[in-house]
Amino acid sequence: MELDNNQLLRFTTAGSVDDGKSTLIGRLLYDSKSIFEDQLEAIENTSKRKGHEGVDLALFTDGLRDEREQGITIDVAYRYFTTPRRKFIIADSPGHIQYTRNMVTGASTANAAIILIDARHGVIEQTKRHTFIASLLQIPHLIICVNKMDLVGYEQERFNEIMTQFEEFSSKLLVKDIRFIPISALEGDNVVNRSQNMSWYQGAPLLYELETLHISSDINKVDARFPVQTVIRPQSEEFRDYRGYAGRVASGIFRPGDEVTVLPSGFTSTIASVDTYKNEVSEAFAPMSVTITLEDDVDISRGDMIVKKNNLPTVTQEFDVMLCWLNNHPARPNTKYIIRHTTNEQKAIIKEILYKININTYERVTDDKQLVMNDISRVRIRTTKPLMVDSYRENRITGSIILIDEATNETVAAGMIHS
Template sequence: MQIDKNQLLRFTTAGSVDDGKSTLIGRLLYDSKSIFEDQIEAVENSSKKKGHEGVDLAMFTDGLKDEREQGITIDVAYRYFTTPKRKFIIADTPGHIQYTRNMVTGASTANAAIILIDARHGVIEQTKRHTFIASLLQIPHIIVCINKMDLVDYSEEVYNDIVGQFEEFSSKLLIKDVRYIPISALLGDNVVNRSENMKWYQGSPLLHELETLHISSDINKVDARFPVQTVLRPQREGFIDFRGYAGRVASGIFRPKDEVTILPSGFTSTIKAVHSDEGELEEAFAPMSVAITLEDDIDISRGDMIVKTNNQPEPKQDIDAMLCWLNTDEAKPRAKYTVMHTSNEQRAMIKEVVYKIDINTYNRNTEDKSLKMNDISRVKLRTTKPLMTDDYRENRNTGSIILIDESTNETVAAGMII
């Protein structure tokens, strides 16, 4: 299969604390020669000051002062690197349970997720939590890296046992592609180069898997959705009558002469022209930012959505969603929140917690109606005005929401509409 050398792969790393995520990324960067010499020199000096014999690879990603002092990653650290075959963006997410919410942020746009497992400990609760979130966010590729194999004497039996543990619980989830690699991030086994210590492993090292993964677009190309961000009314000479609706195409394709409907009003019109900063376009598709002009003068404002007349979402005020609670404060019963959906901003109330997911068994708990940090629940929301939604499985852009606490302006939850 021919790989596009300019193709960008976004992947996230997740696992429990001290499973070696930062060390793994450091090894990837170091062995693939994706680090500048001055960076290497700075980390080598810092490593010596700490008393390390060699280079502390984790320091290539643990850039925050607090992280270096504590030896942990407490925020999502984004890193960019490139190889002759592909470009990459890495989201290194924290391992502590109280920072699980950061994994939702790091994984929301990922094409692949690397789940790290400590070979000494096997599958633990955080492994299941991170895998469930990856499944919920519909990340198409999961690469399970069983790390620290050097500490279990590179045992094939230990590796096979952990693969069996992972397959047992992941079979209950909707995951398209799972791959397993035994590695030692610290020593470099099966990260960039094949391991001489695990000749029983017949697969490829991690970097080769990342370079050859098939990246399928997660953009819905069928359902045309254009959330309006702002209305353009230029007053320069020659443009006095110009009235365009600017925004980013969420999905589908828009062309001049397409018959469209404006939601939630239901008025119809025809696209007069599609404009970009380079002039008029024959078509616009996701994720392009454009301005659309219509043949008719219709009252349209921010938060409205332009869609194809023959393919419309159903405006909803009662919304079912899978919600990841991100805030340290528990959800308040029937409290009001601001819901953000594309460019639409409405007030909303959590009407009901239908069930919570037991992360260890994946059973549904219908008795506990509380929402606490890291809880994953199915909820019913009621909004003050309709939202033009699609199911998340059909359309990531129009199927996702966030909730904001009106009193603190903090993001308290991220949701996938079902």
């Protein structure tokens, strides 16, 4: 059966340590027969050697354990599997203390998020944190898997209690679609196959939900944004007069003949051609990588943005951001960081911390002005030169930024621009 890109679902898994995330991914791969025979044989042998009666499903996701033990930092691993209905990419991140950083990284391109809850413990702080991040990143589908139902006697009453707990706090968030599934990853209940132990559950198992979720494109098709990555000026005699601006279309559509504005300079021109490495094309749209040529000789460099004349982003040096602090070291007030926004890179400072989010109540905290790892806050950022920005809610590409420590070159924060 031929598969196209519309059948590709990217999803992330989030849960506290020991919630059974590795076992769940292992069960998905094992029961959907997405394991190579030699890999399965190796894991069966390892399971026997460790004294397990059956296959230790968690071993399917332990391929990076050796690297982590050697001190190599791998925060998010991507796993791939296919069923007759769809292709899948799982962003699998470990659930240790750096969970905010890992989830922000893994979930940034996800169509759906699976949030695991241990049936014995119910909703905990990390459940709320993961749900808030999923809401912040505008992941359209949340699947809440209440795991380890075998350890609470497969009780419907316990499942209903956790659903109520979750709905009480998630009602404050903007999440379009939330689904609840009672599962036992270890025993296989409601993961790939319907559970015989929970006949009271009338919904579909997890894999069927993943196979049938509607995938809506998060690409903004209205606002034309083309961040320039590099200027193309061939040295050959044949193309001596060629001057093109290469990059990836962030959103919208560009065609020859379109009147455009170059920002931040404000110069205007008309698109002469849209070229790919093979040939000229009649239009370019996200996420195509193309080279645009203009009818006028305009001064353009990396970090500039080509947009439509009648639809401009905000050009500013100061803006508000919902910031996730990802670094072990706290933010230093009035310290210069490197800010990256599309192809633009320059210096910036966190001018003001407006408020932090109390992850248990989702209330705003205004009297705490220090940012430490895992904090989520609204801050005001000032840059040395103008950036061309949109609200993250309207455009995920031109509405997101990262901050980098100049001294260590570490990414210290990721942010969503707030209009």
